[in-house]
Amino acid sequence: MNQKRLKVKKHQRSVQLKALKLRRKRFAWLKSKNRSAIGRNIHQRQFDDVVKQALHLTVPTNFSIRNHPDEAFMFIARLKNIANHTKTRNVHISLRNCKYISNGAIALEKSGFFNFVYGNVSEENKQTINTIVQQGINVVEPEIIAPLVTQAMKSVWGAPYRNQRVQSLLIELMANSVNHAFKTKKDRRWYLSISHDNDNVSFTFIDNGQGICKTLNLKFLDKIKSLYLFSNTEIISAAFDGKFGSRTKERKRGRGLPNVKKCFSENYISNLVVITNNIYYDFKTNSTRKLKYEFDGTCYYWELNINCISWNNL
Amino acid sequence: MGIKYKLHIMEQFVKISKDFSPTPGARYKTDGKFSGEEFYNNILKDKFRNSIDQGNILIIDLDGTYGFATSFLSEAFYRLATDFGPDNVWANIKLISTEEPYLIDEIKEYIYDAQVQS
Numbered sequence: 001m002n003q004k005r006l007k008v009k010k011h012q013r014s015v016q017l018k019a020l021k022l023r024r025k026r027f028a029w030l031k032s033k034n035r036s037a038i039g040r041n042i043h044q045r046q047f048d049d050v051v052k053q054a055l056h057l058t059v060p061t062n063f064s065i066r067n068h069p070d071e072a073f074m075f076i077a078r079l080k081n082i083a084n085h086t087k088t089r090n091v092h093i094s095l096r097n098c099k100y101i102s103n104g105a106i107a108l109e110k111s112g113f114f115n116f117v118y119g120n121v122s123e124e125n126k127q128t129i130n131t132i133v134q135q136g137i138n139v140v141e142p143e144i145i146a147p148l149v150t151q152a153m154k155s156v157w158g159a160p161y162r163n164q165r166v167q168s169l170l171i172e173l174m175a176n177s178v179n180h181a182f183k184t185k186k187d188r189r190w191y192l193s194i195s196h197d198n199d200n201v202s203f204t205f206i207d208n209g210q211g212i213c214k215t216l217n218l219k220f221l222d223k224i225k226s227l228y229l230f231s232n233t234e235i236i237s238a239a240f241d242g243k244f245g246s247r248t249k250e251r252k253r254g255r256g257l258p259n260v261k262k263c264f265s266e267n268y269i270s271n272l273v274v275i276t277n278n279i280y281y282d283f284k285t286n287s288t289r290k291l292k293y294e295f296d297g298t299c300y301y302w303e304l305n306i307n308c309i310s311w312n313n314l
Numbered sequence: 315m316g317i318k319y320k321l322h323i324m325e326q327f328v329k330i331s332k333d334f335s336p337t338p339g340a341r342y343k344t345d346g347k348f349s350g351e352e353f354y355n356n357i358l359k360d361k362f363r364n365s366i367d368q369g370n371i372l373i374i375d376l377d378g379t380y381g382f383a384t385s386f387l388s389e390a391f392y393r394l395a396t397d398f399g400p401d402n403v404w405a406n407i408k409l410i411s412t413e414e415p416y417l418i419d420e421i422k423e424y425i426y427d428a429q430v431q432s
Contacts, residue, residue, distance in 0.1 A: 145337075168381040
């Protein structure tokens with residue numbers, strides 16, 4: 001019996017010695033290579049390996065769709081390029097150089113995102129009522145949007161009032177994305193991010209479809225004009241004025257975009273910006289500018305604040 | 315008699331926020347929940363037919379919802395006008411919209427769109 005125990009103990013000791021030797025060997029190897037993995041646990045080492053094999057991208061210093069659209073869309077174009085033209089699924093995105101992320105920058109800002117980031121993140125960024133991304137696939141989601149809108153009203157007006165115009169606007173945008181923005185009927189996604197900054201709430205709505213310029217119903221003559229005479233700027237401006245019908249060519253259709261403009265012009269929302277294809281359209285200044293990098297899709301940004309009209313209906 | 319009278323009155327009244335949904339959606343059933351198509355097929359069509367059969371006016375209350383998309387209203391009322399005729403529809407409905415009065419004119423437009431199209 002004792003002999004058996006001795007045998008087991010001897011075996012255990014040899015296993016321990018082997019493990020110790022391996023650890024020493026690895027430590028010596030890491031030291032010789034000057035690796036940073038010394039003292040890191042297995043999960044951290046696995047993460048390091050993933051990062052090593054991943055493609056690297058650096059978020060621009062000023063990551064803001066509204067204020068620095070060229071930088072932001074260059075980054076997005078690179079990211080899309082990786083997704084569309086490479087087989088790798090691992091992309092390492094570094095925020096090291098990033099000094100400013102605006103409210104509308106693909107919902108990466110002060111929100112739950114930072115709970116998953118390594119490094120120093122201030123407490124105020126960890127606890128927030130912001131909606132990082134509300135995503136919809138192939139359908140309109142009025143039930144999910146309604147409490148988000150009332151929460152926005154609470155931030156601005158102090159109570160969870162309804163806001164029929166903003167709710168209506170969001171349904172129009174979701175329906176546009178689902179019905180018109182994409183070539184195929186599969187995987188039609190839209191994303192909404194809402195950022196609360198005291199009594200100013202900003203909304204960013206994005207779809208990655210074809211963009212407004214490519215999805216309008218242009219009559220034959222308008223098509224010819226758009227090819228040779230009209231710029232994308234004129235096309236976008238005319239689309240929001242309701243001068244083109246819907247792609248479905250039904251008389252009852254094509255009121256979505258004019259309704260967006262009406263919502264802004266009647267002061268139910270403020271600071272409306274629409275970015276689509278290579279156009280940046282600022283409704284406040286009624287001006288457009290051409291972007292260096294084309295954005296395949298449509299991005300709407302607007303704010304809700306105390307200067308906007310509200311009925312205060314609970 | 316009193317109960318019968320109450321039921322009779324109830325049949326002539328549609329409050330969208332209570333009888334259908336406080337969060338109406340977009341145009342078609344394929345767009346997602348609570349679409350204009352669903353509202354027309356499940357509620358509006360039958361209510362309007364019953365009210366016409368009984369020689370009454372259908373009262374439609376638009377207040378109390380979180381908000382309407384134009385596509386929801388245009389689908390529901392365009393279909394109604396296509397099936398029953400625009401003049402007949404406009405003469406036999408009464409719209410209540412104290413929160414968003416402009417919706418009444420919009421709905422009238424959708425109803426008479428059907429006439430132009432046909």
